[in-house]
Amino acid sequence: MAENSSGLDNPLALEHQVCFSLAVASRTVIALYRPVLSPLGLTHPQYLVMLALWQFAPLSVRELADLLELDSATLSPLLKRLESAGLILRERLPEDERRLTVGLTRAGRDLRARAEAIPMHMMEKLGLSLEELQQLNTTLNRLTTMATSALGREEGA
Amino acid sequence: MAENSSGLDNPLALEHQVCFSLAVASRTVIALYRPVLSPLGLTHPQYLVMLALWQFAPLSVRELADLLELDSATLSPLLKRLESAGLILRERLPEDERRLTVGLTRAGRDLRARAEAIPMHMMEKLGLSLEELQQLNTTLNRLTTMATSALGREEGA
DNA sequence: CACTAACAATTAGTGCACAAAGGATTAGTG
DNA sequence: CACTAATCCTTTGTGCACTAATTGTTAGTG
Numbered sequence: 001m002a003e004n005s006s007g008l009d010n011p012l013a014l015e016h017q018v019c020f021s022l023a024v025a026s027r028t029v030i031a032l033y034r035p036v037l038s039p040l041g042l043t044h045p046q047y048l049v050m051l052a053l054w055q056f057a058p059l060s061v062r063e064l065a066d067l068l069e070l071d072s073a074t075l076s077p078l079l080k081r082l083e084s085a086g087l088i089l090r091e092r093l094p095e096d097e098r099r100l101t102v103g104l105t106r107a108g109r110d111l112r113a114r115a116e117a118i119p120m121h122m123m124e125k126l127g128l129s130l131e132e133l134q135q136l137n138t139t140l141n142r143l144t145t146m147a148t149s150a151l152g153r154e155e156g157a
Numbered sequence: 158m159a160e161n162s163s164g165l166d167n168p169l170a171l172e173h174q175v176c177f178s179l180a181v182a183s184r185t186v187i188a189l190y191r192p193v194l195s196p197l198g199l200t201h202p203q204y205l206v207m208l209a210l211w212q213f214a215p216l217s218v219r220e221l222a223d224l225l226e227l228d229s230a231t232l233s234p235l236l237k238r239l240e241s242a243g244l245i246l247r248e249r250l251p252e253d254e255r256r257l258t259v260g261l262t263r264a265g266r267d268l269r270a271r272a273e274a275i276p277m278h279m280m281e282k283l284g285l286s287l288e289e290l291q292q293l294n295t296t297l298n299r300l301t302t303m304a305t306s307a308l309g310r311e312e313g314a
Numbered sequence: 315c316a317c318t319a320a321c322a323a324t325t326a327g328t329g330c331a332c333a334a335a336g337g338a339t340t341a342g343t344g
Numbered sequence: 345c346a347c348t349a350a351t352c353c354t355t356t357g358t359g360c361a362c363t364a365a366t367t368g369t370t371a372g373t374g
């Protein structure tokens with residue numbers, strides 16, 4: 001009976017690592033989105049970009065990066081792919097030639113209608129209630145807040 | 158007051174998507190590991206492989222893939238890098254030449270001592286209690302279970 | 315025993331994520 | 345105004361994740 005589930009017996013045990021559960025959960029949930037997004041021609045990160053644009057377009061690359069907590073170096077090629085797919089437009093801002101404005105094309109806007117059923121669909125697939133998902137969302141956001149502030153402290157040190 | 162936090166007002170709102178919170182949390186927590194793992198010469202996925210090996214070595218590629226819920230095509234190059242780093246050994250099983258046995262080298266075993274402080278260190282960085290982390294772990298595992306069984310149902314259909 | 319199935323690992327190809335460096339533009343300061 | 349610093353985006357390079365196709369090996373079947 002030396003075993004327990006607290007992680008005190010073997011702190012390095014795989015099953016005790018939150019970072020592992022988190023990575024697996026993230027990959028698995030995203031995998032569940034794949035067959036739903038694939039008919040729209042979107043990957044999951046591209047879907048998140050489209051969500052941001054449907055909600056806030058136009059946005060600069062920097063604003064998108066802040067919203068999605070991604071590096072602009074990650075977004076740059078992703079946005080090019082969305083542009084080749086005809087969903088978005090990228091143009092330099094006249095008043096600040098450094099910035100790129102990302103906006104939606106007609107096709108990009110139209111895609112929203114086809115995406116509208118996705119959240120409900122995924123909820124049913126997952127088999128979790130709205131309350132459970134909201135609770136989970138809150139917990140995850142709290143975790144991210146803690147991790148982000150810990151990262152911030154490091155840079156300051 | 159048309160807004161609420163249930164997601165019913167705008168199901169596609171970025172802040173309501175669990176998949177988004179999950180992806181961000183995963184990336185952010187892994188980012189917090191980076192400065193801790195980098196002195197050991199490990200990336201986070203490599204760290205997870207080492208955890209599995211410290212606990213269960215020797216393991217075949219298939220067993221590792223099952224444990225980590227990863228594709229063998231992802232593990233193949235990763236294991237080669239760990240081998241070049243001198244941490245693991247890869248050899249074909251004499252009794253079944255299809256399989257590859259992955260075992261630890263002396264350096265690989267020795268690295269465990271340096272990794273032993275990591276879980277506690279990360280817990281402190283995050284600023285969450287052991288109970289909170291256990292609770293989170295349980296929740297995430299439940300989520301993965303739900304998502305996995307949903308994926309299973311799809312293949313059957 | 316020959317032949318086909320299944321299985322294990324690898325390879326090739328696409329896309330995401332991040333670090334580091336670079337080019338272009340704007341803002342701030344003496 | 346000239347010059348430095350900051351900002352924005354892109355590019356390059358490395359590594360992870362997944363799909364599909366491939367090679368090699370074992371197991372099962374007629």
